[in-house]
Amino acid sequence: MKTTTSKKILPIIIFSQFCCTSLWFAGNSIIDDLIVFFQLRPESLGYISSSVQFGFIVGTFIFAIFTLGDRFSPSRIFFICSVFAAIFNIGVLYENNTMTTLLLFRFLTGFSLAGIYPIGMKIAADHFEKGLGKSLSFLIAALVLGTAFPYLIKSFNLDLKWELVIWVTSSLALLGGVLIFALVPDGPYQKLVQKFEMSKILKVFKDESFKSAAFGYFGHMWELYAFWTFVPVLLITHSQLHHVTLNISLFSFIVIASGAVSCIIGGFLSKTYGIKKTAFFSLSISGMCCLLSPLLFMVNSSFIFIVFLVIWGMAVIADSPLFSTMVAQNCDANAKGTALTIVNSIGFAITIISIQLLNVLLANTNYTPYAFMVLALGPFIGLIYLKRS
Secondary structure, eight states, rough: OOOEEEEEHHHHHHHHHHHHHHHHHHHHHHHHHHHHHHTTTTHHHHHHHHHHHHHHHHHHHHHHTHHHHSSOOHHHHHHHHHHHHHHHGGGGTTTTTHHHHHHHHHHHHHHTTTTHHHHHHHHHHHHHTTTHHHOOOOOHHHHHHHHHHHHHHTTOHHHHHHHHHHHHHHHHHHHHHHHHHHHHOOOOOOOSSSOTTTTHHHHHHHHHHHHHHHHHHHHHHHHHHHHHHTTHHHHHHHHHTTTTOOOOHHHHHHHHHHHHHHHHHHHHHHHHHHHHHHHHHHHHHHHHHHHHHHHHOOOOOOOHHHHHHHHHHHHHHHHHHHHHHHHHTOOOGHHHHHHHHHHHHHHHHHHOOOHHHHHHHSSGGHHHHHGGGGGGGGHHHHHHHHOOO
């Protein structure tokens, strides 16, 4: 009976995670429309993307400080946050939005996602103590597809209004929340604590194995969201340099969504080669892609360039579920929610720095072909910490 229940629960968690995380890049995918409709500045992409990240950081920090993921039912937290996330996402449709109000709505959407992404991993950890790496691989694959999904909607060029992206992603978020609340009970390995324990945040970092996993994750995050945010810029730059026409939205979806496949592959490979070795391999490849990116701009072949981006898109995320697994496995059972949340909070704080740094470099067109080399700093630091453990 327990096995049957588990088989049903994992697909529900995965699908719900996909539905809710479709909100993440909803603003990014329609940035050109937002710039025209609300008369924004061209560099608004970096700010709108960072506001979601900043909201997520503040949200995860608050969740961690008050150890909410370890004190209350994660399924209920997931549901409540999905409702608020959907509402704040719809706020983008407000006709009198300014840059300030748009950033506020994206910030609040990111804040709400703090109760969805790490809490979704907590729900999985509560249900799947054995095979957690494989479970989280599927879960983060759903995050990747959710992140890429708004680009797919936009890519069809069916002369649909940009508002449809917002309505579809908000509807999906509500659906995901309802499914978790209605069909996913608290897991058999859940250990709720009865009181607020701020000391948990400091305690988790005292374990050297935990610290190694966390800092490896931080290096990975320096690269990940900056790469995802500016995938359209990579494609646009290539098309301008070589005077070719590309469906930017479609190829942005393909590049980002390819990471869903690598997450699943990484999960299976980790069972044979070990979690740490698989993460090290993935981080090494993505770091090399950062360093090789200027050379690829010189290649006058869209096929080769897109294949390169797909390889990069696969390597840049494949290690994410592996790092999350290492974090969850190297802390006390009653601190999993707090550990996953605080590591997420710090990791996403790092993404704001790398996104804004790339924003500045890309504003100067002379730096564009070389700008993405700066992302190699993250994998380099991550690999050092993985080697230490």
